[in-house]
Amino acid sequence: MAKPPRTKLSSILIAVPIALASVDIACAQDLTGFAVISGQSISNTGPTTIGGDIALYPGTSYTGSGSVTQTGSAYLSDAVASRIQSELVTLYNILAGRPTSAGGNLTGLDLGGRTLSSGVYNFDTTAGLAAGQTLTLDGGGNPDAVFIFNIGSSFTAGSGSAILLQNGAQGGNVFFRIGSSATLDTSADLLGQIVALTSITLNTAATIDCGAAFARNGSITLDTNTINICVLAGPDLGTDVDTTGFTANELSVFDALADYTADGGVLPLSLGILIATQTSDELAASMRQLGGLVATGLAPAVMQSMDGFLDTTLSSIPARMASLGPTDEDVPVGLVREKINTPYTGKYDTPAASIAPLIDPAVTRGWSVWASAYGGSSVTDGDQATGSSDLSITNRGLAAGLNYQVGERSDVGISIGFGTGDFSLQDDQGSGSSEFVQFAIHGRTSWDRAYVLGALAFGRADVDTARTLTIGGVDRLIGETTAKSIAARIEAGYQMGRFTPFVGLLTQSVETLAFSETAESGNSTYALQYDANTLNSVRSELGVMVHWPANPARSGAPSFGIRAAWQHEFATNDAASHSLLLLPDVAFPVTGAAPDRDSLVLQANVTLASDHGFYMNGLVSQEIGSNLRDLSGSLKVGYTW
Numbered sequence: 172m173a174k175p176p177r178t179k180l181s182s183i184l185i186a187v188p189i190a191l192a193s194v195d196i197a198c199a200q201d202l203t204g205f206a207v208i209s210g211q212s213i214s215n216t217g218p219t220t221i222g223g224d225i226a227l228y229p230g231t232s233y234t235g236s237g238s239v240t241q242t243g244s245a246y247l248s249d250a251v252a253s254r255i256q257s258e259l260v261t262l263y264n265i266l267a268g269r270p271t272s273a274g275g276n277l278t279g280l281d282l283g284g285r286t287l288s289s290g291v292y293n294f295d296t297t298a299g300l301a302a303g304q305t306l307t308l309d310g311g312g313n314p315d316a317v318f319i320f321n322i323g324s325s326f327t328a329g330s331g332s333a334i335l336l337q338n339g340a341q342g343g344n345v346f347f348r349i350g351s352s353a354t355l356d357t358s359a360d361l362l363g364q365i366v367a368l369t370s371i372t373l374n375t376a377a378t379i380d381c382g383a384a385f386a387r388n389g390s391i392t393l394d395t396n397t398i399n400i401c402v403l404a405g406p407d408l409g410t411d412v413d414t415t416g417f418t419a420n421e422l423s424v425f426d427a428l429a430d431y432t433a434d435g436g437v438l439p440l441s442l443g444i445l446i447a448t449q450t451s452d453e454l455a456a457s458m459r460q461l462g463g464l465v466a467t468g469l470a471p472a473v474m475q476s477m478d479g480f481l482d483t484t485l486s487s488i489p490a491r492m493a494s495l496g497p498t499d500e501d502v503p504v505g506l507v508r509e510k511i512n513t514p515y516t517g518k519y520d521t522p523a524a525s526i527a528p529l530i531d532p533a534v535t536r537g538w539s540v541w542a543s544a545y546g547g548s549s550v551t552d553g554d555q556a557t558g559s560s561d562l563s564i565t566n567r568g569l570a571a572g573l574n575y576q577v578g579e580r581s582d583v584g585i586s587i588g589f590g591t592g593d594f595s596l597q598d599d600q601g602s603g604s605s606e607f608v609q610f611a612i613h614g615r616t617s618w619d620r621a622y623v624l625g626a627l628a629f630g631r632a633d634v635d636t637a638r639t640l641t642i643g644g645v646d647r648l649i650g651e652t653t654a655k656s657i658a659a660r661i662e663a664g665y666q667m668g669r670f671t672p673f674v675g676l677l678t679q680s681v682e683t684l685a686f687s688e689t690a691e692s693g694n695s696t697y698a699l700q701y702d703a704n705t706l707n708s709v710r711s712e713l714g715v716m717v718h719w720p721a722n723p724a725r726s727g728a729p730s731f732g733i734r735a736a737w738q739h740e741f742a743t744n745d746a747a748s749h750s751l752l753l754l755p756d757v758a759f760p761v762t763g764a765a766p767d768r769d770s771l772v773l774q775a776n777v778t779l780a781s782d783h784g785f786y787m788n789g790l791v792s793q794e795i796g797s798n799l800r801d802l803s804g805s806l807k808v809g810y811t812w
Contacts, residue, residue, distance in 0.1 A: 205383060487543070562596055698751075789806050
């Protein structure tokens with residue numbers, strides 16, 4: 172049977188150790204270069220040899236360092252030590268989260284005299300390796316076999332105890348995750364990374380000749396010891412990774428990591444363990460979380476708020492055209508009175524546009540001021556093959572404007588809007604919120620039954636993002652950025668009785684500035700840097716409006732309108748690029764949910780005006796696409812004089 176497809180991570184097996192050998196340990200910035208990490212203090216007695224870096228954070232006490240021969244650097248309560256301690260927490264959580272292998276619960280049993288194959292072994296409470304006893308780890312001919320021991324409380328290796336590796340097993344692939352503290356008694360000879368929640372004590376002449384001692388919260392006590400680091404054999408550990416079930420986004424992240432290691436890069440130890448031990452489905456889920464899909468909702472949310480602002484702005488401009496219906500109930504639709512100040516005599520002017528129009532006295536004043544509340548809500552379905560999640564967006568705002576009548580048929584105006592918005596992605600992929608301000612200049616002019624209107628708008632939004640990762644514990648990552656938008660809309664139509672066919676063009680561009688995430692809670696091991704990105708939209712509209720206008724002779728009568736249009740999107744956008752802060756050279760594009768190119772837009776509005784200059788307008792809009800549902804509306808009050 173043929174092997175399942177594998178990706179470029181097959182090269183990691185060779186690339187990682189070679190890369191580590193070529194890196195100056197003094198410059199190491201990852202757990203793989205550290206031999207000792209302590210959260211509280213480090214104390215040493217007698218001549219001790221440490222081959223690797225030392226990190227101490229948040230504690231500050233390092234005693235007996237004069238008797239330590241170290242190959243590497245010591246990072247004591249500095250920024251490097253702080254970040255390394257954060258990575259240690261992630262490593263601890265990842266090890267603790269690995270499921271126990273079948274038959275791997277060894278609670279109550281001693282490790283001495285046993286031969287174990289690769290896998291994850293569990294002890295509910297304490298674990299021990301009796302004095303003088305040997306634990307044999309059998310790689311089964313696989314030099315990349317991984318051995319993980321999850322121990323609920325304490326671990327003790329008795330005097331003269333040892334770990335023996337056979338059939339290709341390697342010390343860099345051995346991990347002891349300990350729920351409290353570990354003790355290596357006199358002359359104990361262990362291999363592997365000891366990752367303890369509290370403290371680690373190495374008594375006289377105890378050695379870790381291929382591994383490390385990592386104590387999260389407590390102290391490390393040394394006494395004439397030897398600790399030398401060795402590395403994980405390879406993140407894929409020589410196994411084929413079946414990516415046939417990966418989505419495009421998951422594969423994008425995975426391949427970026429593969430390219431990085433193929434070029435000699437070194438992955439964080441915790442990430443290497445994930446790739447080494449997770450099933451294909453688990454790894455796909457991890458890649459999905461690493462991708463930072465939350466950022467793909469940012470620009471669409473800003474774009475939707477601008478659309479709502481333009482809708483309420485343009486609906487504020489009065490339609491200064493001929494009356495859409497006759498004054499008398501008996502006058503046929505599409506014809507107007509030949510003379511508006513004389514009784515009806517049964518005579519009509521057939522080409523309605525050829526005579527002086529009937530203009531509503533409520534809209535013939537020179538100035539108009541208005542205020543509006545507007546908002547909307549939309550859901551865009553994600554794409555399973557791409558790996559995008561459903562995107563939900565809501566926004567709400569307040570706008571105000573001033574219009575001025577220029578001549579008999581033209582108006583110009585300005586408007587400003589303020590508001591807030593929220594967006595969220597399904598499957599816990601993150602959410603965001605924004606505060607925005609928008610400005611617009613707009614105008615409209617008409618010639619008999621024809622009209623042209625347009626607007627140019629600018630906006631700025633301050634946006635916060637948040638997502639929760641569960642790869643190594645529970646990490647809450649947040650980000651802050653600014654988005655700038657510019658939008659233009661132009662529309663032209665021709666009135667034919669109650670019907671007005673129209674065409675329109677809507678363009679918008681949203682530029683999001685680069686930003687990076689920080690940890691609100693948990694750790695920032697997998698925090699991302701988001702590159703600056705621009706989302707463009709160019710949409711055409713082709714539709715028709717139907718009107719039921721108020722009778723000019725009756726003040727206070729409402730007018731109604733319905734609008735239907737086919738909308739088509741022409742713009743194509745590249746996926747935004749993200750990168751891990753820990754690995755800035757690992758960049759990957761991630762694609763979010765996007766509406767299909769064609770949609771139907773339906774609008775309904777009602778206007779109520781008095782001959783004293785006051786008016787009120789309500790607008791409801793629904794956009795429907797194959798994967799889009801968008802409902803918005805506005806309520807406006809105004810005064811003309």
